[in-house]
Amino acid sequence: MKLFSRTPGALRAVAATAAAGLIALTVSACGANAGSGAAESSSPGPDASGAAAEAFPVKVKSVYGETEIKEEPERVVSVSWVNGDTALALGVVPVAVPKVTWGMNANNSTDWADAKLDSLGAGKGSDKAPTFFDEPVGDVAYDAIADADPDVILAAYSGLTKEQYEKLSKIAPVVGPGVAAYGTPWEQSTEMIGQALGKSAEAKQLITDTEATIKKAADANPQLKGKTFIAGNFEPNQGGINVYTSADNRPRLLTALGMKEAPVVKANEKPGAFFFNYSAEKADELDSQIFFTWFPEGQNKESIEKDKLLNRIPAITKGGLVGTSDNQLLLSVSAANPLSLAWGADKIAALVGNGADVVEGK
Incomplete structure (x- = not known):
């Protein structure tokens, strides 16, 4: 939106400006x-x-x-x-x-x-x-x-x-x-x-139509309903995990798909802040069934699963780490709007749905 990707790391670097930095992208x-x-x-x-x-x-x-x-x-x-x-x-x-x-x-x-x-x-x-x-x-x-x-x-x-x-x-x-x-x-x-x-x-009609698109994506992935989630990104070199709050578009979409934000997020979020940083030393406290993330260049699912601190996150131990390295796909939800959601909501739902299947042992 700078979006649009809004990335906590980027925000720190540019004083919270076009915030969305890496993952969320400059959301503006x-x-x-x-x-x-x-x-x-x-x-x-x-x-x-x-x-x-x-x-x-x-x-x-x-x-x-x-x-x-x-x-x-x-x-x-x-x-x-x-x-x-x-x-x-x-x-x-x-x-x-x-x-x-x-x-x-x-x-x-x-x-x-x-x-x-x-x-x-x-x-x-x-x-x-x-x-x-x-x-x-x-x-x-x-x-x-x-x-x-x-x-x-x-x-x-x-x-x-x-x-x-x-x-x-x-x-x-x-x-x-x-x-x-x-x-x-x-x-x-x-x-x-x-x-x-x-x-x-x-x-008004556009909002109704977009909500229907999201509902259709949720209906196609019923395993998402009621699953607890955390959305965030990893900064292993800085020893931290950035957790997105209900003020961010990613958790908003996952919630609209029928999922439930993990209690640990609500307990730590601050009014008006779209993310907070959590120490990797306390990774085991980030309890949820699904952890939704984005993998920047040089990072992937395997590298996170092998990290001695990050792999203590409960969702990772259960096989519930879900991520993408497709920047445009992430942009569609981090810089959410009726056009981008019509393009990407079903793709995100299917991606997270696959993770939910793993958690359920399917």
Whole structure:
């Protein structure tokens, strides 16, 4: 979202900025180097709902107050990948979005964003394709955003600070974060963006459809129901385990799939924090049936299982360590939005479901 991958290690390195660092990825950017030149306008897609247009002006609340949008936006710019994806899911092509820099595909984009852009007639090289700009780590690309001449700036899911929000507001109305520091649930950011674009009815339906997609994935993997889990990542060289809390998208999805967050997580999480660090010396206290993680380069399931401290985690001793080295797959849940969840929820459910089968001895 910087996302989007939000990685505790990265956050420490860049002072909690675009947080999502490694695994979650910078949870705040979204895009691919797919277009050259800004699109004429943020065009509604051919599959946009025929619902009656909402009356403007509209006011959207965020952690920094209330933003008034006087007229239906024609030129939309996104701060973060999630917000741009959500606009696309609502049938609106932004004129400019940040490049995807973690978990990207061969196009420096994502498979779900590419597919939606193509369906809206705004694929790579087309006249309607958005401009993709570089977003500095922990900061905002003010010049690139200003050059796009936006009518509205979407940052509902972001790590935008009050200072950054106020500076951006001098360019155009800003839909600020619903919850600070990349904490806005995808449902809330979808509602906020729908309101800003005059598409509240469509946003409501989009949330319903996405929830149905997640339920379908859960129904296809009934062994997940009631299983306790911990989501986190390992930093063996630093002697620690980063555990994600209910403020993070990964645990949110696993919970929506019918799983239960382990009591040890609730006992140690702090309000507003999306992760906490746990000493590997106390690994045996991280009790759950499933431990869901991501394997960065140089790390894999076998290396964790052989670690003399980490392999004392109860889920690992039971065969319940579930992980992926597919960065795009992880991005789909760490930078969760209706498009990414439609692409990845069933894949995550099947992956974790396989781990649940092992735990059950199947």
